Structure formats: C-alpha cells, structure tokens
Amino acid sequence: MGSIIPSSDTLCRRIAGLVARKEDEVVVELGAGTGVISRALLAAGVPAEKLVVVEIVRDMADHLRAALPGVNVICGDAFELARDLPKALHGKVGTAICGIPLVMLPLADQQRFVSAVESVAPGKGFLLYTYCITSPLPYRKLALSAKREVWTPMNFPPASVWRYQPAR
Numbered sequence: 001m002g003s004i005i006p007s008s009d010t011l012c013r014r015i016a017g018l019v020a021r022k023e024d025e026v027v028v029e030l031g032a033g034t035g036v037i038s039r040a041l042l043a044a045g046v047p048a049e050k051l052v053v054v055e056i057v058r059d060m061a062d063h064l065r066a067a068l069p070g071v072n073v074i075c076g077d078a079f080e081l082a083r084d085l086p087k088a089l090h091g092k093v094g095t096a097i098c099g100i101p102l103v104m105l106p107l108a109d110q111q112r113f114v115s116a117v118e119s120v121a122p123g124k125g126f127l128l129y130t131y132c133i134t135s136p137l138p139y140r141k142l143a144l145s146a147k148r149e150v151w152t153p154m155n156f157p158p159a160s161v162w163r164y165q166p167a168r
C-alpha cells in the first residue's frame with residue numbers, strides 16, 4: 001500500500017538511523033518521491049556525494065536534482081539497477097532503502113526487485129518502509145530473511161521499516 005502523504009519526520013529519522021555504510025560505500029534510495037527521506041539521510045550525516053537516489057519519474061528526478069545539491073540523482077528504474085546504477089557503484093552499496101510500495105506487486109515483480117538489488121549489492125538486502133501490519137513481502141517465497149526494525153505510530157498511517165536480506 002502506498003500513501004499520498006509524505007513520510008513523517010519521525011519515520012524519516014528512524015530510517016536514517018538504520019543506515020550503515022563503509023567510507024567508500026554509498027547509500028541508495030530507490031523511489032525517492034519528494035525527497036523527504038533523502039533530506040533526513042543528509043541531516044543524519046550521509047555526505048551528499050555518498051547518497052544516490054533512483055527515481056523513475058523524470059519530473060520528480062528533476063525536482064530532486066534541484067532540491068538536493070551534490071546528491072547523485074538518477075532518473076532510472078529500481079528494477080534495472082544493473083543497467084541504471086553506474087558500474088563503479090556495483091558492490092559499493094552500504095544500504096539500499098526502498099520507497100516503492102512493493103506489497104502491491106505480483107510475486108514475479110517482487111522477485112525482479114530483489115534480484116535487481118542483489119545484482120548491485122550482493123548479500124546486503126534492503127530496507128523497506130510500509131504501512132502494512134505484517135511483512136509486506138512473502139519473504140520465504142523470495143528466499144529472504146525479514147526483520148521489523150521499526151514500528152512508529154508517528155506517521156500517517158502508522159508505519160514499519162523492515163530489513164530484508166538474502167536468507168542463509
């Protein structure tokens with residue numbers, strides 16, 4: 001399920017608090033919309049040059065580029081990261097954050113997304129924020145492990161952040 005209301009400050013801060021990256025790694029936000037989470041990531045200390053935002057809608061990508069100086073905004077498809085993320089960043093993703101409402105997609109498309117992330121961030125998985133009460137992804141079918149890292153009522157609607165990683 002998606003929301004037409006941007007994520008709250010609290011949710012954005014909680015997401016930013018989950019981000020980890022080594023010095024040479026980037027944080028990749030997939031489906032940034034208005035950029036509220038991107039701004040929280042910058043406020044939490046992610047250097048602009050280490051933040052990569054992938055947004056499929058050209059007008060939104062243009063808006064993000066103007067609003068987020070120094071951030072690498074890519075107008076591209078999160079399901080085609082092997083193609084759309086610069087090769088130099090493959091294997092250099094510390095954390096990937098997904099703002100695309102994957103819950104609404106068929107399993108085959110969810111699998112395509114999981115594979116796309118795995119192709120550029122092997123073993124890392126991704127964070128997914130959601131308004132679902134239970135896991136928005138059928139993680140066992142997708143060969144993922146799942147952990148709810150955050151639940152907050154300080155968002156409309158109340159939101160959770162899940163961490164999905166390839167199951168071992």
Ligand SMILES: C[S@@+](CC[C@H](N)C(=O)[O-])C[C@H]1O[C@@H](n2cnc3c(N)ncnc32)[C@H](O)[C@@H]1O
Nearest residue numbers: 006007031032033034054055056057077078099
């Ligand atoms: C729910 S909005 C994110 C909202 C934002 N994080 C916020 O809280 O305001 C989802 C965003 O993902 C983008 N999007 C959808 N499919 C995408 C794809 N395949 N690749 C990249 N971005 C995509 C949409 O254009 C939209 O901006």
